Amino acid sequence: MTTVSALVGGAALIVLTLGLAAWTQTQAWRDSETLWRWAVEMDPACSLCHGNLGSALTSAELGQARLDEAEVHLRRAIALRPDNPIPNFNLGTLLSVRTRYDEAEAAFRRYLELQPGSPTGLGRLGLLYLLQGRLDDAAPLLLRARGLPPAPPRGAGGPVPIPLATAIGLVEDDPGALMLLGRALVEQGNSGAAVFALTRAAALAPSAVPAHFWLVLAYRGVGRGDLAQEQMEVLRRLDPGAAAGLPVR
Numbered sequence: 001m002t003t004v005s006a007l008v009g010g011a012a013l014i015v016l017t018l019g020l021a022a023w024t025q026t027q028a029w030r031d032s033e034t035l036w037r038w039a040v041e042m043d044p045a046c047s048l049c050h051g052n053l054g055s056a057l058t059s060a061e062l063g064q065a066r067l068d069e070a071e072v073h074l075r076r077a078i079a080l081r082p083d084n085p086i087p088n089f090n091l092g093t094l095l096s097v098r099t100r101y102d103e104a105e106a107a108f109r110r111y112l113e114l115q116p117g118s119p120t121g122l123g124r125l126g127l128l129y130l131l132q133g134r135l136d137d138a139a140p141l142l143l144r145a146r147g148l149p150p151a152p153p154r155g156a157g158g159p160v161p162i163p164l165a166t167a168i169g170l171v172e173d174d175p176g177a178l179m180l181l182g183r184a185l186v187e188q189g190n191s192g193a194a195v196f197a198l199t200r201a202a203a204l205a206p207s208a209v210p211a212h213f214w215l216v217l218a219y220r221g222v223g224r225g226d227l228a229q230e231q232m233e234v235l236r237r238l239d240p241g242a243a244a245g246l247p248v249r
Contacts, residue, residue: 032056040073051077051087054094070094085114089121096128096180104128119145123170127177130167131184142170168197175205183214191221209239216246 036053043049054073057066071094077087092107108125115121126141139151148170171177182198185191195218202211212235219228236243 045080047077047081047084047087049077050074050080051084051090054087055090067094067098083114085111085118085121088114089124092124092128093176093180096124096131097183099131099184101128101132119147123174124177126167127171127181130171130181133188135167138167142167146170168193173204175201175208175211178204179208179210179214182218183210186214186217186221189221191218194218195222207238209235209242212238213242213246 033053033056036049036056039046039049040053050073054070054077057070057073071091074087074091074094077084078091081087088107088111092104092111095101095104095107105125105128108121108128112118112121112125122141123145126138126145129135129138129141143150168178168181171181178197178201182194182201185194185197194214198211198215198218201208202215205211212231215231216228216235219225219231232243232246235246
């Protein structure tokens with residue numbers, strides 16, 4: 001007997017079958033979150049659907065409740081498909097945002113078990129250590145992720161540590177990583193380094209709301225109210241609700 005699950009199979013297949021033209025004409029799905037919510041409703045056992053909904057919620061996060069929901073969907077995706085590396089990676093990123101670093105490390109290590117030697121996985125685990133101020137642990141992973149040789153040894157004391165600016169440079173082509181790092185640096189009170197990371201993130205992803213949200217705070221932290229105001233105006237254009245959550249100075 002044919003079930004709804006068998007007919008649906010996966011939201012990606014549905015979209016391809018119906019055609020993007022029909023999707024646009026009916027305006028049934030205004031964004032990826034709406035699409036994947038619909039897909040989860042149609043097939044609650046679809047790992048892909050739960051994983052992509054969790055990812056959509058995480059990428060648009062600025063609220064605690066949305067992160068709670070995203071985590072539920074990502075963990076459900078992993079339970080349905082334990083061999084799928086992607087939800088583990090996205091869960092690690094989500095847990096990094098929530099500063100649950102031990103759990104995030106476990107998720108990234110599971111991703112690397114499923115994707116051995118992945119530059120993306122090595123880079124994100126290195127970033128996680130960077131968020132915790134563990135430069136000596138972060139450096140080898142970030143260097144490997146970029147295909148660069150290891151740092152030269154310094155005798156019995158281990159490899160020469162790399163400065164924070166150099167470490168940030170090793171993730172400079174990943175806007176998601178830079179936004180995550182910038183947020184952590186703002187919260188740690190290191191606004192100068194946060195500006196360095198977040199301006200690069202905003203250049204790579206100009207429409208990314210979190211980049212401009214945290215840049216407002218980073219610029220305020222270094223006493224650049226003029227630049228903070230510029231970022232506030234950008235934020236108001238992109239997401240008035242996010243801008244309203246920041247105090248006007």
